[in-house]
Amino acid sequence: QRDHLTPDFDAIVIGAGFSGLYMLHRLRKAGYRTQVYEAGADVGGVWYWNRYPGARCDSESMYYNYTFSKELYKEWTWTDRFPQQEEILHYLNYVADKFNLRKGIQFNTRVTAAHYNEEQQLWHIYTDDDSHVTTTFFISGAGCLSTKNVPNFKGLEHFKGAWYHTGNWPHENVDFTGKRVGVIGTGSSGIQAIPVIAKEADHLTVFQRTPQYTVPAKNHPLDPEIIKEAKANYHQIKRELPESINGVLTKVSRHSALKDDPEERQRVYEEAWQEGGFSFPLVYKDLTSNEASNETAASFIRQKIEQIVEDPETAKKLQPDHYYGTKRPNLDDHYYQTFNRDNVTLADVNEDPIAEITSKGIRTTSSDFPLDVIVFATGFDGMTGSLFKIDIRGRKGVALKEKWEDGGQVRTYLGLATADFPNFFMITGPESPSVLVNMPTAIEQHVEWIAGCLEYMQKHGKTTVEANPSAEKMWSKHSREIADKTLFPKTDSWYTGANIPGKPRSFLIYLGGFEAYTQICHDVAAKYYDGFTMS
Numbered sequence: 001q002r003d004h005l006t007p008d009f010d011a012i013v014i015g016a017g018f019s020g021l022y023m024l025h026r027l028r029k030a031g032y033r034t035q036v037y038e039a040g041a042d043v044g045g046v047w048y049w050n051r052y053p054g055a056r057c058d059s060e061s062m063y064y065n066y067t068f069s070k071e072l073y074k075e076w077t078w079t080d081r082f083p084q085q086e087e088i089l090h091y092l093n094y095v096a097d098k099f100n101l102r103k104g105i106q107f108n109t110r111v112t113a114a115h116y117n118e119e120q121q122l123w124h125i126y127t128d129d130d131s132h133v134t135t136t137f138f139i140s141g142a143g144c145l146s147t148k149n150v151p152n153f154k155g156l157e158h159f160k161g162a163w164y165h166t167g168n169w170p171h172e173n174v175d176f177t178g179k180r181v182g183v184i185g186t187g188s189s190g191i192q193a194i195p196v197i198a199k200e201a202d203h204l205t206v207f208q209r210t211p212q213y214t215v216p217a218k219n220h221p222l223d224p225e226i227i228k229e230a231k232a233n234y235h236q237i238k239r240e241l242p243e244s245i246n247g248v249l250t251k252v253s254r255h256s257a258l259k260d261d262p263e264e265r266q267r268v269y270e271e272a273w274q275e276g277g278f279s280f281p282l283v284y285k286d287l288t289s290n291e292a293s294n295e296t297a298a299s300f301i302r303q304k305i306e307q308i309v310e311d312p313e314t315a316k317k318l319q320p321d322h323y324y325g326t327k328r329p330n331l332d333d334h335y336y337q338t339f340n341r342d343n344v345t346l347a348d349v350n351e352d353p354i355a356e357i358t359s360k361g362i363r364t365t366s367s368d369f370p371l372d373v374i375v376f377a378t379g380f381d382g383m384t385g386s387l388f389k390i391d392i393r394g395r396k397g398v399a400l401k402e403k404w405e406d407g408g409q410v411r412t413y414l415g416l417a418t419a420d421f422p423n424f425f426m427i428t429g430p431e432s433p434s435v436l437v438n439m440p441t442a443i444e445q446h447v448e449w450i451a452g453c454l455e456y457m458q459k460h461g462k463t464t465v466e467a468n469p470s471a472e473k474m475w476s477k478h479s480r481e482i483a484d485k486t487l488f489p490k491t492d493s494w495y496t497g498a499n500i501p502g503k504p505r506s507f508l509i510y511l512g513g514f515e516a517y518t519q520i521c522h523d524v525a526a527k528y529y530d531g532f533t534m535s
């Protein structure tokens with residue numbers, strides 16, 4: 001019989017990625033007995049699992065940092081403009097060691113269920129090592145793009161070659177030399193992996209369902225002067241990041257694409273193309289809200305594809321026709337150029353779908369592609385997948401999945417909490433802006449808000465906090481209304497859940513901008529956690 005008054009822990013956190021590590025640090029510092037459970041064998045989260053060739057972050061490394069510690073910020077130096085997977089993993093290991101975090105983490109342990117007991121006002125947490133503990137607070141840092149999507153192709157079990165998913169890449173080196181490789185998927189992961197695999201493989205076939213817009217990353221070693229300047233400006237960077245639209249300090253236009261004449265627009269796009277990185281989607285303010293503006297960016301990239309890709313038929317197949325930026329924008333290193341190589345073939349599986357996987361390779365409706373290796377770059381069950389993998393049950397035993405799938409609508413308050421699930425918080429949850437923000441910046445804001453809320457409760461003798469149904473209704477409505485004013489919901493993507501067959505379609509991200517979001521979160525806290533009930 002468990003003692004009602006003394007739970008095993010004050011807080012249990014899922015995951016030892018950017019979110020879980022910082023949450024653990026904050027809570028421990030504030031004196032909470034905190035335990036992290038991590039399914040992997042070490043820290044890193046997505047950077048522990050996504051070891052595919054070419055894996056690199058699309059955020060500029062100067063901002064891809066925690067800023068909570070000035071000392072850490074000054075000690076760590078990135079090599080490149082865009083940090084490589086291996087280096088990010090080193091960074092997170094460095095953080096774990098510096099702040100002595102490993103002793104609060106149980107690795108190789110997956111949380112399978114979390115049930116709220118109303119009478120005890122405690123969460124009961126169950127793990128795959130058959131243990132069961134209780135906690136007052138239950139916090140998910142399980143990630144919003146961490147549950148891999150392997151499409152249910154007929155016959156995969158018969159395939160005699162090797163197959164891998166980019167989001168669950170083996171730790172040992174995968175050698176493509178002399179191999180016939182197929183990559184399914186051309187999202188951010190496929191776009192990074194394809195040029196690297198093409199250089200190694202004997203032959204590469206890219207199975208593309210939807211062509212993608214991508215702009216050059218223009219990665220390069222960081223200039224020591226820029227590093228010096230950023231370190232000198234630590235306080236300014238820390239202060240300004242939460243006031244930015246997407247968690248990096250970059251130029252953001254307040255100008256419609258339609259205000260410029262075609263010649264000037266061409267110049268603006270060309271300059272952003274040459275500069276590389278995410279300056280391109282921000283050169284005009286209305287690219288994802290105005291169809292005509294959007295078309296100016298889309299047609300610029302289509303023209304680039306036509307110029308870069310030598311075979312006109314391949315170029316045509318690579319040209320997207322959805323609204324630019326309504327699927328996650330991509331950065332690349334010679335992606336379109338890769339299709340000029342003699343050893344690369346583009347298979348359009350929209351026109352000629354994958355019918356099955358055979359023992360020897362991939363069979364589409366009209367052709368057979370013999371393969372030694374298949375790479376699934378088919379993405380993730382985004383935003384809700386990792387939460388639904390755990391049997392999370394709130395008041396009256398109602399499952400989170402049941403609550404959110406009832407009526408097909410995710411419902412949260414600020415993307416941080418949901419009604420009927422007291423003392424449960426989500427870091428980078430659905431209906432938060434996180435996935436469109438530089439992640440460490442978004443995560444710091446979430447973690448600090450949650451830690452602030454817990455500290456407030458402690459100070460005021462409160463033990464439970466819960467989002468009010470009316471506040472959550474208002475937030476979900478507000479989120480949807482913003483999305484509906486944009487072009488985003490018109491395109492199938494993981495933003496809408498459309499990439500997972502059978503998943504209810506709803507817009508899963510707050511599009512009001514990071515600056516507005518941080519202000520709202522701040523105001524809620526300042527108004528004594530308006531919209532939450534504490535008892």
Ligand code: NA7
Pocket residue numbers: 145151166184185186187188189190191207208209210328349354377378379380435494499
């Ligand atoms: P994404 O962006 O979801 O891309 C997945 C790709 O796989 C995309 O091209 C999909 O085509 C394709 N896909 C998915 N299912 C199938 C099936 N059944 N048949 C053929 N092709 C398929 O995942 P990523 O890993 O690249 O990136 C995810 C995020 O991680 C990224 O946005 C960053 O935020 C980091 P579709 O476009 O759906 O037609």
